[in-house]
Amino acid sequence: MARASSPPAVLLVDDEPHSLSAMRMALEDEFEILTAANADEAEAILKDEWVQVILCDQRMPGRTGVEFLADVRDRWPETVRIVITGYTDTSAMIAAINEAGIHQFLTKPWHPDQLVMATRNAARLFQLARENERLALEMRLLTSTAESRLEKRRKALREGMGFETVLRTPNSPINATIQQARQFASFDVPVLLVGEAGSGKAQIARAMHYGSLRSDKPFYELNLAGLPEDLAFVELLGAKRGVLTGGVARMGLLQKADRGTLYLSGVETASPALQLTLLRVLTEGAFTPVGGQETLGTNLRLICGAEGDLRARVADGAFRADLYFALAAGEIAVPPLRARRGDVAILAQAMLAELAVQHGKPVHGLEEPALEFLENYDWPGNLRELKNEITRMLIFAQETVLGADLISRHILQAPPSEDGADRSAEAALTADGTLKDRVELMEMRILRETLTRHRWNKSRAAAELGLSRVGLRAKLDRYGIADPSATVEEE
Structure with missing residues (x-):
């Protein structure tokens, strides 16, 4: 004691x-x-x-x-x-x-x-x-x-650390986003998080809740993307007895999140009727359950997540201007993972540690060449795609340290570049240049990917590609392709 x-x-x-x-x-x-x-x-x-x-x-x-x-x-x-x-x-x-x-x-x-x-x-x-x-x-x-x-209690403990859960390097581009989110967190106003799918908007919304005066109240989230309108209304507004199958009443998230925070992702897909309902909640703090007549009040904080440019949807008439401006006072842009190239290594290591515990498979990290390939890729699926890739690597891993040979082929074939990878041979197929130059670009990527999968065993790589060792060596010299681990040892 x-x-x-x-x-x-x-x-x-x-x-x-x-x-x-x-x-x-x-x-x-x-x-x-x-x-x-x-x-x-x-x-x-x-x-x-x-x-x-x-x-x-x-x-x-x-x-x-x-x-x-x-x-x-x-x-x-x-x-x-x-x-x-x-x-x-x-x-x-x-x-x-x-x-x-x-x-x-x-x-x-x-x-x-x-x-x-x-x-x-x-x-x-x-x-x-x-x-x-x-x-x-x-x-x-x-x-x-x-x-x-007990598992819910443990989950609440893990999630209750606010902005510290957003892993990043000291000079990460997402630091500016975190700083803005910290500022808005302590002010009880609606917030609009804009960014690509899987870029971590929900994590920032949760961190804002735990960094606000509502941190001791509940946090709920709902993804509106792909959700039918009638189901979205039931989830948000709730339903009176007799509306749903089974004759039971249902409490909606607007009521559950009273005095807490509600995060709605995919708000750009909301129907006109649902947009009007959200505007009423923001301006009046009121709503009517499905199948009901009475008006209920709610004192919640609404945080919305959107993909793409909502201003353009407002201009096209697909999104209510008054709802947009009700949210836009707290608009925060969340950068995609390709803009946070320096964060990929730390994120990958953290995901691997969490997944290893979850699946009961002891591993100790990733090799340097593997991290280089992961950092080079542009991650169109952002954090979700990175987690899927780390999960796949963990499943196929035979060693306690994961190597580059476990990485998916389309990532291995991505060209090294500060501007990001193109994930496929599409650039070679559509770019300008002679046929010879474009074929050589594809050949160089295939050589690099094959050697990485075989852990730079030139005999196996040559056999798979139908080349002699001498022929393979000549192509490597021609394109300047070298084993990265050997280069590190020489340095």
């Missing part, structure tokens, strides 16, 4: 005394602070103290921060690990995630508020992990009905 009531213990590791002093001053009001000048002193403290969070500098004499935290991960895995570094090299971050299970990177110079917020979130993550362990033990002893309730 004493531990539960005492402030969380935070270990600061830095070889520079003034840095330790600055961090202590920023954190000592909320946390019990322990300090160490190097990795050896830190390990001695960990043996005697119950540390929940470690903030460690990367550049230290002896062991680096990542090397030290890799040892911590093995011996004290429940401790949340944060690295403070003056560098933002993506490959170094990926290596740190694989080796030491880093929770977050803080870049120098850090702001005291940023340091306090990161430490609060880490301490909260530690508490959630402990709570999850307790819930897991309870679930083994309860009936199936009780297990369902």
